[in-house]
Amino acid sequence: MLWLELLAICFIVGGSPPPGVNETHYLTKARHYWDPSFCPGDAFLDSSDPHLAFYWSVGWLAAVAPLSVAAWVIRLLSWALVAWGWLRLGEELFGRVAESSPPSQAAARGGAAGTVQVAGDDSHQSETHESLPRPLPVREGGSDATRSPTAAAAFATALSFALWPLLIEYCNFAGEWVIAGGVEGKSFAYGFVLCGLAAMLRGQWNRTWALFGAASAFHVLAGGWSVVAAACVWVRQPRDRRTPLAKMAPALAAGGALALIGLAPALWLERNVPPHTAAEAARIYVFDRLPHHLAPLNLPLRELARRLLRSGVLLIAFGALAAANRNPRQSLLNRFAGAAVVMAVFGLAVNLALMHHQPVAARVLRYYWFRLGDVAVPWAAATGAAAVVVAWLPSRQAWRKAVAVVPLAWCAWSLLSLAGQRYRQPKPMAARRMTxxxxxxxxxxxxxxxxxxxxxxxxxxxxxxxxxxxxxxxxxxxxxxxxxxxxxxxxxxxxxxxxxxxxxxxxxxxxxxxxxxxxxxxxxxxxxxxxxxxxxxxxxxxxxxxxxxxxxxxxxxxxxxxxxxxx
Incomplete structure (x- = not known):
């Protein structure tokens, strides 16, 4: 049932009529890949086809069904994977939410539940070993959503999932999206990343690397940067508690083999290309066409200031929530997001240092240094905020209750606004410039x-x-x-x-x-x-x-x- 609720949230956030912003780009390309008679002579469609995993797994639907039907089917498949990944992530952070047993039995199985604990929580307990997270606190007061571990976990999972795409939409720095822009290869890639993160929180590193390899097959950068961030998390674990590298070698090899499905076509894009042509292509891609994604410091000052302000607010909230966190598994997720922030800072440093050397800067900036941060910081902030809401909403202290209401009210207002806007003007995002x-x-x-x-x-x-x-x-x-x-x-x-x-x-x-x-x-x-x-x-x-x-x-x-x- 909770999985269906997460799917409903996907529909509210990303359910505008097709085509989405990137669906005109990806689904027409997929159709042409399978049916070259579709739009013959189109220079873009006749160019290279790097997203083979997408074309072979779901892209063929665009060739056998009307494009709008294919878009809805592929959206639902990607949403199903993303929702499933978030459900697994929520179980690790907040507790088992798919159980049908009574709350008392769920509380008795403390080893199978996560924890919602923040600094200053009324029911704060001493920290336990990272592999033995505590069950959710059972409240005497409060709403039904916070009275039992199972109900509170379900509520926290749903709330955090709703907050995540909203934070991406309103607080992104470089224009990344997962659900709101339609469907493409990265939609599936982030679904696999979420599943891999859930495995990481369980300490199942071999499964993590394999799932991140699958993510890289669908989108080599979304998956590849996740591998780098997860490696940073692994390195920071105490030596006596982290999985030895030798034991992970087979899974790393398997993940790497899967990643080649996405990496090999990407490398092929510059095969036998003269160096000056490759350099000029990178400059065009980064500074002419996609500075809003790849070189934000080259944007107009007003636009840059707006992005810095909204992402800065998110980073402050993320830092405050991370400081208040007492859940060791949430700490792992925060470290993953922190690694993504470091990548973004590096990208800004390159953008600034090589501002007047665009051909050189473009060779580095074309790798989307800000992409993972736009997604990982919102999911860490969303899960941290959901933990605060569940822990503080039943509090007898008015200020804690007021703090807990803020993300809950903002989330509800944003979702209702999106639903109302779509009802009043059901326009495809790809035609948003038109009345x-x-x-x-x-x-x-x-x-x-x-x-x-x-x-x-x-x-x-x-x-x-x-x-x-x-x-x-x-x-x-x-x-x-x-x-x-x-x-x-x-x-x-x-x-x-x-x-x-x-x-x-x-x-x-x-x-x-x-x-x-x-x-x-x-x-x-x-x-x-x-x-x-x-x-x-x-x-x-x-x-x-x-x-x-x-x-x-x-x-x-x-x-x-x-x-x-x-x-």
């Missing part, structure tokens, strides 16, 4: 294209119209979202984007970006059609072009450029 009426018109125009345009048509689209392939199922000449991952294709993509959507100097000397086809005029569109084999264009009707219109609705027009492309 509901504009989206309806966009879907109508794309539907006409899907039904009437030649299968091998290539469209010039607005720069940020990332949902075009999803709805129209035709190739586009290029857009800002769909950056390839192999070095040669990245350089070609940047050159193409510069041609399709140039930035020119206005009369007053300011930069004037052309982000839509109609802004460039009919003569320029004919030139682009000839250069890139573009057969059609779609854009808003505010600036009509003297070109053949094959379809139009209230907002969008579809132009025929096939005569230009044939020349």
């Amino acid at each position: 509901v009426d504009e989206l309806t018109q966009w879907q109508d125009a794309c539907g006409w294209i899907r039904a009437n345009a030649p299968a091998d048509a290539v469209f010039l689209i607005p720069k940020h119209a990332q949902s075009f392939k999803w709805y129209a199922q035709r190739a586009d000449a290029g857009n800002w979202k769909d950056v390839p991952q192999d070095a040669i294709s990245v350089v070609a993509w940047r050159e193409r984007i510069g041609e399709l959507f140039p930035i020119v100097l206005a009369a007053d000397g300011s930069s004037l970006p052309y982000n839509a086809p109609a802004e460039q005029g009919s003569d320029r569109l004919r030139e682009l059609a000839t250069a890139y084999g573009i057969t059609h264009a779609i854009d808003r009707r505010e600036t009509p072009l003297p070109l053949p219109i094959v379809y139009a609705n209230e907002t969008f027009a579809v132009y025929d450029l096939s005569n230009s492309a044939d020349r």
